Amino acid sequence: MSKRALTFTGLNARSRMIIYISVAVVYLACVFVWGTLLDPSAYAVRFADKFIPPSAGHIFGTDFMGRDMFFRCVRGLSNSLVIGLAASLISSVIALVFGISSAVIGGKFDKAVLMCVDCCMGLPHLVLLILISFMLGRGAKGVMLGVAFTHWPELTRLVRAEVLQLRSSQYVRASYKMGKSRMYVAMRHIFPHVIPVYLVGIVLLFPHAIMHESAVTFLGFGLPAETPAIGVILSEAMRHIATGKWWLALFPGLMLIAAVLLFDVIGENLKRLLNPSSAQE
Amino acid sequence: MLLEAKNIKFGYNKSRLILNGVNFGIDYGERVALIGPSGCGKSTLSQILAGYLKPQAGEVLFDSKPLPRKEFCPVQMVYQHPEKAVNPRWKLRSTLAEAWTPDAEFLDDMGIAPEWLDRYPAELSGGEMQRFCVARALAPQTKFIIADEMSTMLDVITQAQIWELMLRQIQQRNIGLLAVTHSMELAERVCTRIVRFEELT
Numbered sequence: 093m094s095k096r097a098l099t100f101t102g103l104n105a106r107s108r109m110i111i112y113i114s115v116a117v118v119y120l121a122c123v124f125v126w127g128t129l130l131d132p133s134a135y136a137v138r139f140a141d142k143f144i145p146p147s148a149g150h151i152f153g154t155d156f157m158g159r160d161m162f163f164r165c166v167r168g169l170s171n172s173l174v175i176g177l178a179a180s181l182i183s184s185v186i187a188l189v190f191g192i193s194s195a196v197i198g199g200k201f202d203k204a205v206l207m208c209v210d211c212c213m214g215l216p217h218l219v220l221l222i223l224i225s226f227m228l229g230r231g232a233k234g235v236m237l238g239v240a241f242t243h244w245p246e247l248t249r250l251v252r253a254e255v256l257q258l259r260s261s262q263y264v265r266a267s268y269k270m271g272k273s274r275m276y277v278a279m280r281h282i283f284p285h286v287i288p289v290y291l292v293g294i295v296l297l298f299p300h301a302i303m304h305e306s307a308v309t310f311l312g313f314g315l316p317a318e319t320p321a322i323g324v325i326l327s328e329a330m331r332h333i334a335t336g337k338w339w340l341a342l343f344p345g346l347m348l349i350a351a352v353l354l355f356d357v358i359g360e361n362l363k364r365l366l367n368p369s370s371a372q373e
Numbered sequence: 374m375l376l377e378a379k380n381i382k383f384g385y386n387k388s389r390l391i392l393n394g395v396n397f398g399i400d401y402g403e404r405v406a407l408i409g410p411s412g413c414g415k416s417t418l419s420q421i422l423a424g425y426l427k428p429q430a431g432e433v434l435f436d437s438k439p440l441p442r443k444e445f446c447p448v449q450m451v452y453q454h455p456e457k458a459v460n461p462r463w464k465l466r467s468t469l470a471e472a473w474t475p476d477a478e479f480l481d482d483m484g485i486a487p488e489w490l491d492r493y494p495a496e497l498s499g500g501e502m503q504r505f506c507v508a509r510a511l512a513p514q515t516k517f518i519i520a521d522e523m524s525t526m527l528d529v530i531t532q533a534q535i536w537e538l539m540l541r542q543i544q545q546r547n548i549g550l551l552a553v554t555h556s557m558e559l560a561e562r563v564c565t566r567i568v569r570f571e572e573l574t
Contacts, residue, residue: 262458263468265425270472270512271445284462 109361116354120173123351127170134163135320143332146339153339156332161325165344168320169351175236176301182240183301184247184294191251192286195259205252209245217242221304222313235314239301247293254289258282288366295359299352306348322348374398374434375549376448376517381421381431383414391417392428395573399517404543404550406560409570415553418570419519422551423450435517445472447516449509451523455502459494465505466490473512483508483538500531507535511542517549525555536563 103111138158146153152161194205212220221238228234258264264281272280302322308314309323317324322344329340378397384390391414399405409415420426422433424440433440435447452458459468469475469490480487483504494502503523510518520539524532540563543550554560560567 262452262454263460266450266458267471269424269446269449271443272471273443281460 106365109365113358113361113365116358120351120354123166124170124173127166127168127173130163130167130170135159135167143337146343152343153337155325155328155337155340161340161343164320164325165322165347168322168325168344169347171232171315171319171321172302172305172323172348173351175232175239175305176298179236179239179243179301179305180294180297182237183242183244184290184297186240186244187247187251187293188286188290190244191248192255194248195252195255202252205248209248212242212245217304218307221308222311225308225313230313230316232315232319235305235308238308239304242304243297243300247290247297250289250293251286254286255282258285288363292359292363292366295355295362298359299355302348302355303352375401375403375436376422376551377434377437378418378422379432379434381418381428381433383417383421383426383428385417390429392421393574394431397422397568397573399549399551401549402547403566404552404564406552406554406564406567407570408554408557408560408567411555413570415570416521418573419450419521419551419553423448423519425450445512445514447514449512449515449518451503451506451510451518451520453522453525455499455506455526456494458506459502461494464491464493465497465502468494469505469509472509473514475508480508482541483511484534500527500535503527503531503535504538507539511539511546511548515548517551518543519551519553521553522555523552524559532559 136159138154141150141154141158142156144150144154144158150160150162152165154160155164190205190208194202220242223238224241225234225238228237258281264277267277267281305314306321306323306326309321310327312327314323315321317328325344326341326348329337329344333341376399378395381392381395381397382390383392395418397418407415407419417426421428424433424442424446440446440448459465475483477487480490485501485504485508489497489501489505497505503526507523518539524535527535536559539550542548550564552560552563557567
Protein backbone atom coordinates (compact mmCIF):
# COMPACT_ATOMS: atom_id res chain seq x y z
CA MET A 93 0.00 0.00 0.00
CA SER A 94 2.57 2.55 1.10
CA LYS A 95 4.87 1.74 -1.83
CA ARG A 96 2.11 2.42 -4.29
CA ALA A 97 1.13 5.58 -2.47
CA LEU A 98 4.59 6.99 -3.17
CA THR A 99 4.28 6.62 -6.92
CA PHE A 100 1.38 9.09 -7.08
CA THR A 101 2.88 12.27 -5.79
CA GLY A 102 0.59 14.84 -4.27
CA LEU A 103 -2.36 12.49 -3.76
CA ASN A 104 -2.79 10.48 -0.59
CA ALA A 105 -4.39 7.07 -0.53
CA ARG A 106 -7.70 8.48 0.59
CA SER A 107 -8.13 10.89 -2.31
CA ARG A 108 -7.03 8.22 -4.76
CA MET A 109 -9.66 5.85 -3.40
CA ILE A 110 -12.28 8.55 -3.80
CA ILE A 111 -11.13 9.11 -7.41
CA TYR A 112 -11.32 5.37 -8.18
CA ILE A 113 -14.78 5.17 -6.70
CA SER A 114 -16.02 8.25 -8.58
CA VAL A 115 -14.66 7.05 -11.93
CA ALA A 116 -16.23 3.62 -11.48
CA VAL A 117 -19.56 5.08 -10.38
CA VAL A 118 -19.65 7.60 -13.23
CA TYR A 119 -18.87 4.91 -15.83
CA LEU A 120 -21.53 2.54 -14.53
CA ALA A 121 -24.09 5.32 -14.18
CA CYS A 122 -23.40 6.42 -17.78
CA VAL A 123 -23.86 2.88 -19.12
CA PHE A 124 -27.03 2.54 -17.12
CA VAL A 125 -28.60 5.84 -18.20
CA TRP A 126 -27.48 5.51 -21.82
CA GLY A 127 -28.75 1.93 -22.03
CA THR A 128 -32.11 2.81 -20.53
CA LEU A 129 -32.70 5.83 -22.77
CA LEU A 130 -31.28 4.17 -25.89
CA ASP A 131 -33.58 4.13 -28.92
CA PRO A 132 -34.28 0.44 -29.82
CA SER A 133 -33.71 1.30 -33.50
CA ALA A 134 -30.00 1.61 -32.68
CA TYR A 135 -29.80 -2.14 -32.32
CA ALA A 136 -32.66 -3.05 -34.66
CA VAL A 137 -32.52 -6.05 -36.98
CA ARG A 138 -30.95 -5.25 -40.39
CA PHE A 139 -30.27 -8.46 -42.29
CA ALA A 140 -28.31 -6.59 -44.95
CA ASP A 141 -25.58 -5.78 -42.39
CA LYS A 142 -25.08 -9.18 -40.80
CA PHE A 143 -21.70 -10.40 -39.50
CA ILE A 144 -19.79 -7.17 -40.06
CA PRO A 145 -16.49 -7.35 -38.14
CA PRO A 146 -15.63 -4.43 -35.85
CA SER A 147 -15.22 -1.28 -37.95
CA ALA A 148 -15.75 2.45 -37.71
CA GLY A 149 -19.50 2.09 -38.38
CA HIS A 150 -20.06 -0.70 -35.89
CA ILE A 151 -17.25 -0.64 -33.37
CA PHE A 152 -18.24 -3.98 -31.83
CA GLY A 153 -19.41 -5.43 -35.18
CA THR A 154 -22.86 -6.86 -35.89
CA ASP A 155 -24.45 -10.25 -35.22
CA PHE A 156 -26.31 -12.81 -37.37
CA MET A 157 -29.34 -10.55 -37.64
CA GLY A 158 -27.32 -7.45 -38.41
CA ARG A 159 -27.87 -5.87 -34.99
CA ASP A 160 -25.22 -3.41 -33.82
CA MET A 161 -23.37 -5.18 -31.02
CA PHE A 162 -22.15 -2.05 -29.28
CA PHE A 163 -25.59 -0.64 -28.65
CA ARG A 164 -26.93 -4.08 -27.81
CA CYS A 165 -24.18 -4.50 -25.23
CA VAL A 166 -24.88 -1.13 -23.63
CA ARG A 167 -28.57 -1.91 -23.51
CA GLY A 168 -27.90 -5.44 -22.22
CA LEU A 169 -25.53 -4.26 -19.55
CA SER A 170 -28.03 -1.69 -18.33
CA ASN A 171 -30.65 -4.44 -18.12
CA SER A 172 -28.20 -6.50 -16.10
CA LEU A 173 -27.50 -3.52 -13.85
CA VAL A 174 -31.20 -3.06 -13.10
CA ILE A 175 -31.63 -6.73 -12.27
CA GLY A 176 -28.43 -6.77 -10.25
CA LEU A 177 -29.43 -3.65 -8.33
CA ALA A 178 -32.90 -4.94 -7.53
CA ALA A 179 -31.59 -8.36 -6.55
CA SER A 180 -28.86 -6.90 -4.32
CA LEU A 181 -31.31 -4.58 -2.63
CA ILE A 182 -33.82 -7.35 -1.92
CA SER A 183 -31.20 -9.73 -0.65
CA SER A 184 -29.44 -7.09 1.44
CA VAL A 185 -32.72 -6.18 3.13
CA ILE A 186 -33.30 -9.87 3.88
CA ALA A 187 -29.76 -10.04 5.23
CA LEU A 188 -30.16 -6.94 7.38
CA VAL A 189 -33.44 -8.13 8.91
CA PHE A 190 -32.23 -11.69 9.53
CA GLY A 191 -28.77 -10.63 10.67
CA ILE A 192 -29.94 -8.10 13.24
CA SER A 193 -32.90 -10.10 14.50
CA SER A 194 -30.94 -13.30 14.85
CA ALA A 195 -28.25 -11.52 16.86
CA VAL A 196 -30.75 -9.66 19.01
CA ILE A 197 -33.32 -12.42 19.57
CA GLY A 198 -30.78 -15.24 19.78
CA GLY A 199 -31.67 -18.72 21.01
CA LYS A 200 -33.73 -20.96 18.73
CA PHE A 201 -34.40 -18.23 16.17
CA ASP A 202 -30.68 -17.64 15.80
CA LYS A 203 -30.10 -21.37 15.29
CA ALA A 204 -32.86 -21.54 12.67
CA VAL A 205 -31.44 -18.59 10.74
CA LEU A 206 -27.96 -20.07 10.85
CA MET A 207 -29.32 -23.35 9.56
CA CYS A 208 -30.95 -21.57 6.60
CA VAL A 209 -27.67 -19.76 5.98
CA ASP A 210 -25.69 -23.01 5.99
CA CYS A 211 -28.28 -24.64 3.78
CA CYS A 212 -28.12 -21.86 1.18
CA MET A 213 -24.34 -21.67 1.31
CA GLY A 214 -23.92 -25.42 1.11
CA LEU A 215 -25.82 -25.73 -2.16
CA PRO A 216 -24.13 -24.43 -5.29
CA HIS A 217 -25.63 -20.99 -5.99
CA LEU A 218 -26.26 -21.71 -9.61
CA VAL A 219 -28.30 -24.85 -9.02
CA LEU A 220 -30.54 -23.14 -6.50
CA LEU A 221 -30.76 -20.08 -8.71
CA ILE A 222 -31.86 -22.12 -11.73
CA LEU A 223 -34.44 -23.90 -9.60
CA ILE A 224 -35.95 -20.70 -8.21
CA SER A 225 -35.85 -18.92 -11.55
CA PHE A 226 -37.47 -21.89 -13.30
CA MET A 227 -40.18 -22.20 -10.65
CA LEU A 228 -41.05 -18.51 -10.96
CA GLY A 229 -41.46 -18.86 -14.71
CA ARG A 230 -38.06 -17.52 -15.85
CA GLY A 231 -38.03 -13.95 -17.20
CA ALA A 232 -36.72 -10.91 -15.36
CA LYS A 233 -38.78 -11.61 -12.25
CA GLY A 234 -37.53 -15.18 -11.92
CA VAL A 235 -33.90 -14.22 -12.31
CA MET A 236 -34.20 -11.28 -9.97
CA LEU A 237 -35.86 -13.21 -7.16
CA GLY A 238 -33.59 -16.17 -7.78
CA VAL A 239 -30.51 -14.02 -7.38
CA ALA A 240 -32.04 -12.20 -4.40
CA PHE A 241 -32.88 -15.40 -2.52
CA THR A 242 -29.52 -17.02 -3.06
CA HIS A 243 -27.24 -14.15 -2.15
CA TRP A 244 -28.41 -13.12 1.32
CA PRO A 245 -26.51 -15.66 3.50
CA GLU A 246 -23.01 -14.13 3.40
CA LEU A 247 -24.28 -10.68 4.27
CA THR A 248 -26.54 -12.10 6.98
CA ARG A 249 -23.57 -13.73 8.64
CA LEU A 250 -21.54 -10.54 8.44
CA VAL A 251 -24.30 -8.38 9.91
CA ARG A 252 -25.08 -10.93 12.61
CA ALA A 253 -21.44 -11.21 13.66
CA GLU A 254 -21.10 -7.45 13.75
CA VAL A 255 -24.18 -6.96 15.93
CA LEU A 256 -23.23 -9.81 18.27
CA GLN A 257 -19.79 -8.41 18.80
CA LEU A 258 -21.15 -4.95 19.41
CA ARG A 259 -23.86 -6.05 21.78
CA SER A 260 -21.32 -7.53 24.17
CA SER A 261 -18.83 -4.68 23.85
CA GLN A 262 -17.99 -2.72 26.98
CA TYR A 263 -19.14 0.61 25.66
CA VAL A 264 -22.57 -0.71 24.75
CA ARG A 265 -22.97 -2.33 28.14
CA ALA A 266 -21.69 0.83 29.82
CA SER A 267 -24.24 2.81 27.83
CA TYR A 268 -27.06 0.70 29.30
CA LYS A 269 -25.63 1.32 32.77
CA MET A 270 -25.76 5.04 32.08
CA GLY A 271 -29.49 4.65 31.80
CA LYS A 272 -29.74 4.68 28.00
CA SER A 273 -32.65 2.87 26.36
CA ARG A 274 -32.42 -0.02 23.91
CA MET A 275 -33.59 2.32 21.18
CA TYR A 276 -30.84 4.82 21.95
CA VAL A 277 -28.20 2.10 21.91
CA ALA A 278 -29.51 0.64 18.67
CA MET A 279 -29.63 4.00 16.90
CA ARG A 280 -26.46 5.61 18.26
CA HIS A 281 -24.12 2.66 18.82
CA ILE A 282 -25.18 -0.35 16.75
CA PHE A 283 -26.64 1.15 13.59
CA PRO A 284 -23.66 3.35 12.68
CA HIS A 285 -21.41 0.32 13.04
CA VAL A 286 -23.53 -1.95 10.88
CA ILE A 287 -24.12 0.57 8.09
CA PRO A 288 -20.60 0.42 6.55
CA VAL A 289 -20.63 -3.38 6.57
CA TYR A 290 -24.06 -3.29 5.00
CA LEU A 291 -23.14 -0.76 2.29
CA VAL A 292 -19.97 -2.59 1.34
CA GLY A 293 -21.93 -5.82 1.41
CA ILE A 294 -24.47 -4.47 -1.10
CA VAL A 295 -21.80 -3.21 -3.45
CA LEU A 296 -19.86 -6.48 -3.32
CA LEU A 297 -23.09 -8.41 -3.84
CA PHE A 298 -23.68 -6.54 -7.04
CA PRO A 299 -21.00 -8.20 -9.24
CA HIS A 300 -22.16 -11.62 -8.00
CA ALA A 301 -25.72 -10.78 -8.88
CA ILE A 302 -24.78 -9.62 -12.38
CA MET A 303 -22.54 -12.62 -13.02
CA HIS A 304 -25.20 -15.04 -11.86
CA GLU A 305 -27.88 -13.27 -13.83
CA SER A 306 -25.76 -13.62 -16.97
CA ALA A 307 -24.91 -17.22 -16.17
CA VAL A 308 -28.52 -18.25 -15.71
CA THR A 309 -29.55 -16.41 -18.84
CA PHE A 310 -26.65 -17.96 -20.73
CA LEU A 311 -27.87 -21.40 -19.70
CA GLY A 312 -31.33 -20.53 -20.98
CA PHE A 313 -33.17 -20.38 -17.64
CA GLY A 314 -33.26 -16.63 -17.36
CA LEU A 315 -34.23 -13.71 -19.53
CA PRO A 316 -36.03 -14.49 -22.80
CA ALA A 317 -33.94 -14.52 -25.99
CA GLU A 318 -35.44 -11.30 -27.41
CA THR A 319 -34.28 -9.13 -24.49
CA PRO A 320 -30.86 -7.64 -24.99
CA ALA A 321 -28.91 -9.03 -22.05
CA ILE A 322 -25.28 -9.97 -21.73
CA GLY A 323 -26.17 -13.59 -20.98
CA VAL A 324 -28.38 -13.83 -24.08
CA ILE A 325 -25.74 -12.19 -26.25
CA LEU A 326 -23.06 -14.57 -25.01
CA SER A 327 -25.15 -17.70 -25.50
CA GLU A 328 -25.98 -16.59 -29.08
CA ALA A 329 -22.32 -15.87 -29.67
CA MET A 330 -21.45 -19.44 -28.72
CA ARG A 331 -23.17 -20.66 -31.85
CA HIS A 332 -21.06 -18.44 -34.12
CA ILE A 333 -17.72 -18.44 -32.38
CA ALA A 334 -16.65 -21.68 -34.10
CA THR A 335 -17.04 -19.99 -37.47
CA GLY A 336 -14.63 -17.22 -36.54
CA LYS A 337 -17.07 -14.52 -35.40
CA TRP A 338 -14.88 -13.72 -32.41
CA TRP A 339 -16.19 -10.20 -31.86
CA LEU A 340 -19.61 -11.49 -30.87
CA ALA A 341 -18.26 -13.03 -27.66
CA LEU A 342 -15.17 -10.93 -26.95
CA PHE A 343 -16.62 -7.44 -26.56
CA PRO A 344 -19.76 -8.29 -24.58
CA GLY A 345 -17.62 -10.53 -22.38
CA LEU A 346 -15.14 -7.73 -21.78
CA MET A 347 -17.92 -5.29 -20.94
CA LEU A 348 -19.38 -7.72 -18.44
CA ILE A 349 -15.99 -8.28 -16.80
CA ALA A 350 -15.32 -4.54 -16.74
CA ALA A 351 -18.63 -3.86 -14.99
CA VAL A 352 -18.02 -6.63 -12.45
CA LEU A 353 -14.47 -5.50 -11.74
CA LEU A 354 -15.55 -1.89 -11.37
CA PHE A 355 -18.10 -2.85 -8.76
CA ASP A 356 -15.37 -4.74 -6.99
CA VAL A 357 -13.17 -1.65 -7.09
CA ILE A 358 -15.98 0.43 -5.60
CA GLY A 359 -16.67 -2.13 -2.89
CA GLU A 360 -13.07 -2.70 -1.88
CA ASN A 361 -12.25 1.01 -1.77
CA LEU A 362 -15.44 1.78 0.11
CA LYS A 363 -14.52 -0.91 2.62
CA ARG A 364 -11.14 0.66 3.19
CA LEU A 365 -12.58 4.17 3.46
CA LEU A 366 -15.30 3.20 5.93
CA ASN A 367 -13.18 0.95 8.10
CA PRO A 368 -11.71 3.10 10.90
CA SER A 369 -8.53 1.00 11.09
CA SER A 370 -7.60 1.63 7.46
CA ALA A 371 -9.29 4.98 6.80
CA GLN A 372 -6.22 6.95 7.91
CA GLU A 373 -3.75 5.35 5.47
CA MET B 374 -23.83 -1.44 54.15
CA LEU B 375 -23.45 0.73 51.04
CA LEU B 376 -22.96 -2.08 48.53
CA GLU B 377 -23.73 -5.62 49.51
CA ALA B 378 -23.59 -9.00 47.79
CA LYS B 379 -25.63 -11.74 49.42
CA ASN B 380 -24.91 -15.40 48.74
CA ILE B 381 -23.96 -14.86 45.09
CA LYS B 382 -23.74 -17.91 42.85
CA PHE B 383 -22.48 -17.59 39.31
CA GLY B 384 -20.88 -19.73 36.62
CA TYR B 385 -20.31 -19.20 32.90
CA ASN B 386 -21.52 -22.72 32.22
CA LYS B 387 -24.00 -24.69 34.22
CA SER B 388 -21.66 -27.43 35.43
CA ARG B 389 -19.00 -25.22 37.00
CA LEU B 390 -19.72 -22.40 39.41
CA ILE B 391 -17.03 -19.75 39.66
CA LEU B 392 -18.69 -17.95 42.53
CA ASN B 393 -20.36 -20.28 44.95
CA GLY B 394 -22.12 -18.42 47.71
CA VAL B 395 -20.08 -15.23 47.92
CA ASN B 396 -20.97 -12.76 50.69
CA PHE B 397 -19.37 -9.38 50.48
CA GLY B 398 -20.13 -5.93 51.78
CA ILE B 399 -18.64 -2.48 51.60
CA ASP B 400 -19.58 0.04 54.27
CA TYR B 401 -20.15 3.80 53.91
CA GLY B 402 -16.88 5.70 53.66
CA GLU B 403 -14.81 2.62 52.95
CA ARG B 404 -12.38 2.10 50.08
CA VAL B 405 -11.89 -1.60 49.56
CA ALA B 406 -9.27 -3.44 47.50
CA LEU B 407 -10.08 -6.89 46.17
CA ILE B 408 -7.00 -9.02 45.62
CA GLY B 409 -6.66 -12.50 44.18
CA PRO B 410 -4.84 -14.57 41.58
CA SER B 411 -5.70 -14.36 37.87
CA GLY B 412 -8.84 -16.16 36.80
CA CYS B 413 -10.28 -16.58 40.29
CA GLY B 414 -13.42 -14.56 39.55
CA LYS B 415 -12.57 -11.05 40.73
CA SER B 416 -13.75 -9.43 37.52
CA THR B 417 -16.82 -11.61 37.41
CA LEU B 418 -17.72 -10.57 40.92
CA SER B 419 -17.16 -6.90 40.14
CA GLN B 420 -19.35 -7.17 37.04
CA ILE B 421 -22.08 -8.73 39.16
CA LEU B 422 -21.72 -5.97 41.75
CA ALA B 423 -22.08 -3.35 39.01
CA GLY B 424 -25.15 -5.08 37.59
CA TYR B 425 -23.52 -6.11 34.30
CA LEU B 426 -24.05 -9.79 34.97
CA LYS B 427 -27.04 -11.38 36.63
CA PRO B 428 -26.10 -13.90 39.30
CA GLN B 429 -27.74 -17.32 39.15
CA ALA B 430 -28.62 -17.01 42.81
CA GLY B 431 -28.31 -14.34 45.47
CA GLU B 432 -28.74 -10.58 45.25
CA VAL B 433 -26.84 -7.34 45.08
CA LEU B 434 -28.09 -4.49 47.23
CA PHE B 435 -27.08 -0.87 46.98
CA ASP B 436 -28.13 1.19 49.97
CA SER B 437 -30.38 -1.79 50.90
CA LYS B 438 -32.18 -1.60 47.53
CA PRO B 439 -31.60 -3.66 44.36
CA LEU B 440 -29.68 -1.88 41.60
CA PRO B 441 -31.92 0.08 39.22
CA ARG B 442 -32.09 -1.52 35.78
CA LYS B 443 -33.48 1.20 33.53
CA GLU B 444 -32.01 4.43 34.84
CA PHE B 445 -28.50 5.67 35.52
CA CYS B 446 -26.81 3.11 37.73
CA PRO B 447 -25.26 4.59 40.90
CA VAL B 448 -22.56 1.91 40.69
CA GLN B 449 -20.26 2.62 37.73
CA MET B 450 -17.31 0.65 36.45
CA VAL B 451 -13.93 1.70 35.10
CA TYR B 452 -12.31 -1.00 33.01
CA GLN B 453 -8.82 -2.24 32.38
CA HIS B 454 -8.86 -1.37 28.66
CA PRO B 455 -10.09 2.18 28.06
CA GLU B 456 -9.95 1.71 24.28
CA LYS B 457 -12.66 -0.94 24.55
CA ALA B 458 -14.82 1.13 26.84
CA VAL B 459 -15.37 4.00 24.41
CA ASN B 460 -17.07 3.92 21.02
CA PRO B 461 -14.28 4.24 18.41
CA ARG B 462 -16.62 6.18 16.12
CA TRP B 463 -17.44 8.91 18.61
CA LYS B 464 -15.45 11.94 19.53
CA LEU B 465 -14.58 11.94 23.21
CA ARG B 466 -16.93 14.88 23.78
CA SER B 467 -19.92 12.70 22.86
CA THR B 468 -18.60 9.80 24.88
CA LEU B 469 -18.40 12.00 27.94
CA ALA B 470 -21.79 13.57 27.19
CA GLU B 471 -23.36 10.12 27.20
CA ALA B 472 -23.02 10.19 30.99
CA TRP B 473 -22.92 13.89 31.80
CA THR B 474 -21.45 17.24 30.75
CA PRO B 475 -18.66 18.23 33.11
CA ASP B 476 -17.54 21.85 33.41
CA ALA B 477 -14.10 23.11 32.44
CA GLU B 478 -12.92 23.11 36.04
CA PHE B 479 -13.67 19.43 36.48
CA LEU B 480 -11.90 18.55 33.24
CA ASP B 481 -8.91 20.54 34.38
CA ASP B 482 -8.94 18.64 37.69
CA MET B 483 -8.97 15.37 35.77
CA GLY B 484 -6.01 16.47 33.67
CA ILE B 485 -8.03 16.48 30.45
CA ALA B 486 -6.91 19.08 27.91
CA PRO B 487 -9.84 20.87 26.18
CA GLU B 488 -8.57 19.97 22.69
CA TRP B 489 -8.81 16.21 23.46
CA LEU B 490 -12.59 16.56 23.50
CA ASP B 491 -12.70 16.95 19.73
CA ARG B 492 -10.52 13.92 19.03
CA TYR B 493 -11.39 10.35 18.27
CA PRO B 494 -10.26 7.56 20.63
CA ALA B 495 -7.61 6.42 18.12
CA GLU B 496 -5.99 9.85 18.44
CA LEU B 497 -5.40 9.60 22.19
CA SER B 498 -3.03 7.52 24.29
CA GLY B 499 -4.23 4.88 26.73
CA GLY B 500 -3.60 7.08 29.75
CA GLU B 501 -5.41 10.03 28.19
CA MET B 502 -8.35 7.84 27.34
CA GLN B 503 -8.48 6.30 30.80
CA ARG B 504 -8.87 9.81 32.22
CA PHE B 505 -11.99 10.17 30.09
CA CYS B 506 -13.30 6.85 31.36
CA VAL B 507 -12.75 7.93 34.95
CA ALA B 508 -14.35 11.31 34.25
CA ARG B 509 -17.33 9.61 32.62
CA ALA B 510 -17.78 7.29 35.58
CA LEU B 511 -17.69 10.24 37.99
CA ALA B 512 -21.06 11.63 36.89
CA PRO B 513 -23.10 13.46 39.55
CA GLN B 514 -25.43 10.49 40.06
CA THR B 515 -22.55 8.10 40.73
CA LYS B 516 -22.34 6.93 44.33
CA PHE B 517 -19.92 4.05 43.93
CA ILE B 518 -17.06 3.19 41.60
CA ILE B 519 -15.69 -0.24 40.79
CA ALA B 520 -12.24 0.01 39.24
CA ASP B 521 -11.46 -3.31 37.59
CA GLU B 522 -7.66 -3.20 37.24
CA MET B 523 -8.08 0.27 35.83
CA SER B 524 -4.38 1.17 35.98
CA THR B 525 -2.79 -2.16 35.03
CA MET B 526 -2.16 -1.14 31.42
CA LEU B 527 -0.55 2.18 32.28
CA ASP B 528 3.01 3.12 33.16
CA VAL B 529 3.85 3.85 36.79
CA ILE B 530 3.70 7.63 36.56
CA THR B 531 0.36 7.67 34.77
CA GLN B 532 -0.96 5.10 37.26
CA ALA B 533 -0.06 7.38 40.14
CA GLN B 534 -1.58 10.42 38.42
CA ILE B 535 -4.84 8.71 37.62
CA TRP B 536 -5.26 7.26 41.08
CA GLU B 537 -4.53 10.62 42.62
CA LEU B 538 -7.18 12.31 40.47
CA MET B 539 -9.64 9.55 41.26
CA LEU B 540 -9.00 9.65 45.02
CA ARG B 541 -9.37 13.42 45.16
CA GLN B 542 -12.80 13.26 43.51
CA ILE B 543 -13.94 10.28 45.55
CA GLN B 544 -13.03 11.89 48.84
CA GLN B 545 -14.55 15.23 47.89
CA ARG B 546 -17.89 13.70 46.98
CA ASN B 547 -17.88 10.79 49.41
CA ILE B 548 -18.11 8.09 46.77
CA GLY B 549 -17.47 4.43 47.61
CA LEU B 550 -14.69 2.51 45.88
CA LEU B 551 -13.90 -1.09 45.11
CA ALA B 552 -10.50 -1.50 43.48
CA VAL B 553 -9.78 -4.84 41.87
CA THR B 554 -6.03 -5.23 41.57
CA HIS B 555 -3.05 -7.56 41.65
CA SER B 556 -0.81 -5.05 43.33
CA MET B 557 -0.58 -5.17 47.10
CA GLU B 558 1.36 -1.89 47.16
CA LEU B 559 -1.36 -0.11 45.24
CA ALA B 560 -4.05 -1.59 47.47
CA GLU B 561 -2.25 -0.43 50.62
CA ARG B 562 -1.77 3.06 49.21
CA VAL B 563 -5.28 3.63 47.95
CA CYS B 564 -7.67 1.66 50.10
CA THR B 565 -8.79 1.52 53.70
CA ARG B 566 -9.41 -2.25 53.71
CA ILE B 567 -7.94 -5.14 51.75
CA VAL B 568 -9.98 -8.23 50.98
CA ARG B 569 -8.48 -11.43 49.58
CA PHE B 570 -10.77 -13.16 47.17
CA GLU B 571 -10.24 -16.54 48.87
CA GLU B 572 -11.70 -15.16 52.11
CA LEU B 573 -15.04 -14.50 50.45
CA THR B 574 -16.12 -18.07 49.83
